[in-house]
Amino acid sequence: MPSPRGGLGDRRGGSARSAAAARVYHQERASTLIDALLQDPAADHPDVRMKRTTVEGPVHKVLLHRSAAADLVVIGAARGHDPHGLRLGRVGHTLLHQAQRPVAVVPELP
Incomplete structure (x- = not known):
């Protein structure tokens, strides 16, 4: 079968x-x-300089691990109706709190 x-x-x-x-x-x-x-x-x-690679695994864990070798981590954030600002998902939240490199949050275009 x-x-x-x-x-x-x-x-x-x-x-x-x-x-x-x-x-x-x-x-x-x-x-x-x-x-x-x-x-x-x-x-x-x-x-x-960009280094492109494909890696298999849970996104938040893979990016957190790979971010250790980066100069800057750039992530996107959705614009929403949240009165407190941009909405971050689990991956963005994890990187902002646990990455050992600077993290730039780029909002989605209007």
């Missing part, structure tokens, strides 16, 4: 192979999307 990921899910490791193939596919797709998104900003600001 086919598994949800397209493998054969038998005892010979078919599901493990299909899970590995899915990880590779998603990592390659993420890399392609990130490259496309960073192409214009990189061309507009050639003096800014």
